[in-house]
Amino acid sequence: MSAMKKWASILVSVLLICSLAACGGGAANSGSSQNSPSSSDSGSQAVSSGEKKKLTVWYIDTGKRKELIEETIQEFMKAHPDVEVAAEQIANDTYKTKLPVAMGGNNPPDIFHSWGGGWLKEFVDAGQVMDVTGKIDADSYLPAALNLATFDGKLYGAPLAMSLTLFFYNKEMFEQYGLEPPKTYDDLLNIIDTLNANGIAPISMANKTKWPGALWLIYLANRVGGADIFNAAFERRGGTFDDPAFIKAGEMIQELVDRNAFVTGFNGLDYDTGQSRQFLYTGKAAMELQTSGYLTVVRSEMPEFESKMGIFGFPAVEGGLGKATDLVGGVSPVFSISSQTKYPDEAVELLKALTSKELAQRYVDEAGVVVAVKDVQYNDPFAIQMKEFLEQAEFLQPFYDQTLPPEMAELHKDTTQALFGKSITPEEAARQMEEAAQSMLGN
Amino acid sequence: MAGDAARIRRQNKLGKGLFLLFFIGPALLIYAVYNIYPIFATFYYSLFDWTGIQAEKTFLGLENYANLMKDRVFFRSLGNNVLLVFASVFTQIPLGLALALLLQSKIKGMRFFRTVYFLPFLMSTVAIAILWMFIYNPTFGVLNGLLSDLGLQSLQRSWLGEKSTAMGAVIATICWQFVPFYMILLRAGLTGIPEELLEAARIDGCTPWRTFTRITLPLLMPTIITSATLSTIGSLKYFDLIFVMTEGGPDSATELMATYMYKQAFRFFSMGYASAISSCMFILAFIAAVAILSxxxxxxxxGY
Structure with a gap:
């Protein structure tokens, strides 16, 4: 018995030592590979000629967009017979966990998806992302989209598609009650009252994941406080997150809740399983503020609804500084290259293919989205409308949670959900945001 | 001669040890690499300021733990965990026992019910979570529909959307998921009770209740203790169902230590802090297990 115990303990300690040593080796490796982006040319030639150069791509686009990305990669491999591309599509929420783990484990994909902004910046700051300034043609992308992948004047990726936040509404229902898309915020309030009087929930929302509600705060803050309200606070040049405009936006949200503007129990409903769209499909609610991905989802989920559906922009608030044409939006995907890639030249080529005009054109034609690539023809009626919104816009406000550092982004979404749930006052929400900003962004 | 015998015996022993090692080895190796090593690694990481995505770590000592002691969200999630432990131990096990006893009785079609009762445990947690999200849906859900059919509109709630009901709603789902597990465990315990004892009690004129309190329950105690240990540790580490159903919301009302740890690690990129939370979870679960066992x-x- 005692011999066995001894053996077991020896074995365990050997195992522990082995695994510790393995970990140490990994860390040492990462240190040396950090230098690889600078010596980009030597890497690709070092490989023996017989072997294929292997690149991995991680992306999250689904449905039609997934097919188009796959086709693009097939074409790329035909054009580059010496390169083998392994592309993996990963579900959105899984991806947010999987990429940090892969980066931390020094086993990142060569090309990876992001939304630009604060999330990408975490990886840039960690030295995990290759600087592609000058390697790709910045002039072929919309500047507003490119901004989200630019840090300290250096470019860390290229954008493909964009998403805009708009109201999606039931046209037939609006006609039935003699309603017009609102020009002003007061119009919107009147629409809400009319619909409520007719027993229809005015606005559907599934706010379990918190970002759908955040869209309201971002728009209201923009309409009340003007285009610069967020950037002034974020860049710490005179603005603050407890600015009266943010407080006013919080108050307006709570007034909407008091007015019964939203469907019951919205804070517990799940967007991904369609719990908000259900209200529109079944004629129980009239409209929903969502990103342009809504269209893709409706087309695959309930194609019959598309003919009834219309879109309008967020109305202007009387006396507010923001313009009715300003848009809230974001970029997805932004493709970036890992600084640890063994084949930087090929990776840049693939990056260009994944954000090319050709692919963008097919995204527009076949998936009905707006893209971040210039000189693309729009034919899909919804895409044309969205493109017009984009063209009229003098200012595109990126989603706060994609711009702020992750911890503040979460606080922003938490406090906004609490505002909707009326478990926090607008003043308190603003104070918490400003306090976090002071500790994380400086005074 | 005597020395030879001892040597042979020693060799035999050694041979036996190697033989056992041969069989235990692979499993032990996997256990050590994926269970034991990560536990120590977590303690190690918790001493650093580390994003988890870069190679450099900054040594902090115990600062992560000091911050944790000041963290209100952590204590709220700890409170929720404690609530979950009590709710689990005091509902899952009694209900499981009741069902197990029911299945013991000789009612027609019991085999069918045994399967039905066990079904929830066979479903994947994510499926259960989504199923119950639909049940709790305030507008389309079965629960509110049932209440309105019974004329109890005043009791209708947006179960997962309100801070006051969200935790209760989630706990009810967790109990629904795990009662079958304890049912099976306790049923196995019940079958282990010798028939003669029960028969003797019956002959002595014991009422069923007395038989239960004096014979069944004491003899079942080891199984109940095992169940309580499993339930407590499971509740302290609980993650998946809550994460799918509420993501810890609304407004941190259903935040657990594990969901908070996940947020810190993968949303905020504070791997060191998340490791500190994780270490605390380990210590708490360890203490709880030792306490119950002692x-x-x-x-x-x-003398039972």
């Missing part, structure tokens, strides 16, 4: 030892010494 109580059990006291009890069995007490």
């Amino acid at each position: 109580l059990d030892r006291l009890r069995s010494r007490g």
Whole structure:
């Protein structure tokens, strides 16, 4: 018995030592590979000629967009017979966990998806992302989209598609009650009252994941406080997150809740399983503020609804500084290259293919989205409308949670959900945001 | 001669040890690499300021733990965990026992019910979570529909959307998921009770209740203790169902230590801090397990 115990303990300690040593080796490796982006040319030639150069791509686009990305990669491999591309599509929420783990484990994909902004910046700051300034043609992308992948004047990726936040509404229902898309915020309030009087929930929302509600705060803050309200606070040049405009936006949200503007129990409903769209499909609610991905989802989920559906922009608030044409939006995907890639030249080529005009054109034609690539023809009626919104816009406000550092982004979404749930006052929400900003962004 | 015998015996022993090692080895290796090593690694990481995505770590000592002691969200999630532990131990096990006893009785079609009762445990947690999200849906859900059919509109709630009901709603789902597990465990315990004892009690004129309190329950105690240990540790580490159903919301009302740890690690990129939370979870679960087991030892010494 005692011999066995001894053996077991020896074995365990050997195992522990082995695994510790393995970990140490990994860390040492990462240190040396950090230098690889600078010596980009030597890497690709070092490989023996017989072997294929292997690149991995991680992306999250689904449905039609997934097919188009796959086709693009097939074409790329035909054009580059010496390169083998392994592309993996990963579900959105899984991806947010999987990429940090892969980066931390020094086993990142060569090309990876992001939304630009604060999330990408975490990886840039960690030295995990290759600087592609000058390697790709910045002039072929919309500047507003490119901004989200630019840090300290250096470019860390290229954008493909964009998403805009708009109201999606039931046209037939609006006609039935003699309603017009609102020009002003007061119009919107009147629409809400009319619909409520007719027993229809005015606005559907599934706010379990918190970002759908955040869209309201971002728009209201923009309409009340003007285009610069967020950037002034974020860049710490005179603005603050407890600015009266943010407080006013919080108050307006709570007034909407008091007015019964939203469907019951919205804070517990799940967007991904369609719990908000259900209200529109079944004629129980009239409209929903969502990103342009809504269209893709409706087309695959309930194609019959598309003919009834219309879109309008967020109305202007009387006396507010923001313009009715300003848009809230974001970029997805932004493709970036890992600084640890063994084949930087090929990776840049693939990056260009994944954000090319050709692919963008097919995204527009076949998936009905707006893209971040210039000189693309729009034919899909919804895409044309969205493109017009984009063209009229003098200012595109990126989603706060994609711009702020992750911890503040979460606080922003938490406090906004609490505002909707009326478990926090607008003043308190603003104070918490400003306090976090002071500790994380400086005074 | 005697020395030879001892040598042979020693060799035999060694041979036996190697033989056992041969069989245990692979499993032990996997266990060590994926369970034991990560536990120590977590303690190690918790001493650093580390994003988890870069190679450099900054040594902090115990600062992560000091911050944790000041963290209100952590204590709220700890409170929720404690609530979940009590709710689990005091509903899952009694209900599981009731069902197990029911299945013991000789009612027609019991085999069918046994399967039905066990079904929830066979479903994947994510499926259960989504199923119950639909049940709790305030507008389309079965629960509110049932309440309105019964004329109890005043009791209708947006179950997962309100801070006051969200935790209760989630706990009810967790109990629904795990009662079948304890049912099976306790049923196995019940079958282990010798038939003669029960028969003797019956012949002596014991009422069913007395038989239950004096014979069944004491003999079932080891199984109940095991169940309580499993339930407590499981509740302290609980993650998946809550994460799918509420993501810890609304407004942190259903935040657990594990969901908070996940947020810190993968949303905020504070791997060091998340490791500190994780270490605390380990220590708490360890203490709870030791406490229950030593109580059990006291009890069995007490002469049951």
